[in-house]
Amino acid sequence: xxxxxxxxxxxxIQEGKTATLTCNYTNYSPxxxxxxxxxxxRGPVFLLLIRENEKEKRKERLKVTFDTTLKQSLFHxxxxxxxxxxxxxxxxxxxxxxxxLNFGKGTSLLVTP
Amino acid sequence: xxxxxxxxxxxxxxxxxxLSLECTVEGTSNPNLYWYRQAAGRGLQLLFYSVGxxxxxSEVPQNLSASRPQDRQFILSSKKLLLSDSxxxxxxxxxxGAGQPQHFGDGTRLSIL
Numbered sequence: 704x705x706x707x708x709x710x711x712x713x714x715x716i717q718e719g720k721t722a723t724l725t726c727n728y729t730n731y732s733p734x735x736x737x738x739x740x741x742x743x744x745r746g747p748v749f750l751l752l753i754r755e756n757e758k759e760k761r762k763e764r765l766k767v768t769f770d771t772t773l774k775q776s777l778f779h780x781x782x783x784x785x786x787x788x789x790x791x792x793x794x795x796x797x798x799x800x801x802x803x804l805n806f807g808k809g810t811s812l813l814v815t816p
Numbered sequence: 817x818x819x820x821x822x823x824x825x826x827x828x829x830x831x832x833x834x835l836s837l838e839c840t841v842e843g844t845s846n847p848n849l850y851w852y853r854q855a856a857g858r859g860l861q862l863l864f865y866s867v868g869x870x871x872x873x874s875e876v877p878q879n880l881s882a883s884r885p886q887d888r889q890f891i892l893s894s895k896k897l898l899l900s901d902s903x904x905x906x907x908x909x910x911x912x913g914a915g916q917p918q919h920f921g922d923g924t925r926l927s928i929l
Contacts, residue, residue, distance in 0.1 A: 734915060735915050737917060737918075744923075744925075745922060745923070746906050746908070746920030746921055746922055746923050747860070747906075747918075748920070749917040749918060749919060752915075752917055754915075792859075792860070794918075796914070796915070802865055802867060802910075802914055803850070803862050803865050803873075804862065804918060805862065806859050806860040807859060808858065808859035809859065
């Protein structure tokens, strides 16, 4: 069966450091992978999409890598700020569906001053 | 710009009662529409998605149903709620076509008593 695994333990880092979150998947052959941010009691907000032929993508302080051999994506936040504290979700399209997304359970990030 | 509206924000219903949650999108045409549920401590579970009026794909067998009576309106219904239907219900839209980012509403917190 398909699985999307993200670190279930919360990640606590100090302000200014780089946060690195991991997304591993099995039994997917994704053409793309997406990352979202979710704050408590709110809907997820789209951050970045990376395609299978892209090794890396950047947006301001965010960087995503995508290794289809390792079946892994890494999500980096550089110069982290307390406002970056949230849960971060990765998402993949299931086989035979280009429209739906399966989400991982997310990793909670806490950035302390 | 595009906006998505979901209501109500919170809802408390007795077991066995009916349900109707509504979602509307503004500022775009022919969007893909999605209903998700997020139970406490669990990931986002895709319930239904629609690529056009009257076209509904169900991902999880359950006592819920969805309808799309208009291009930008998506409704989640149940004839008889179960305790297990409690959760955070999220509506989302994406541009037509595969591999597009999804944009979420603010969700409905549903509690079944």
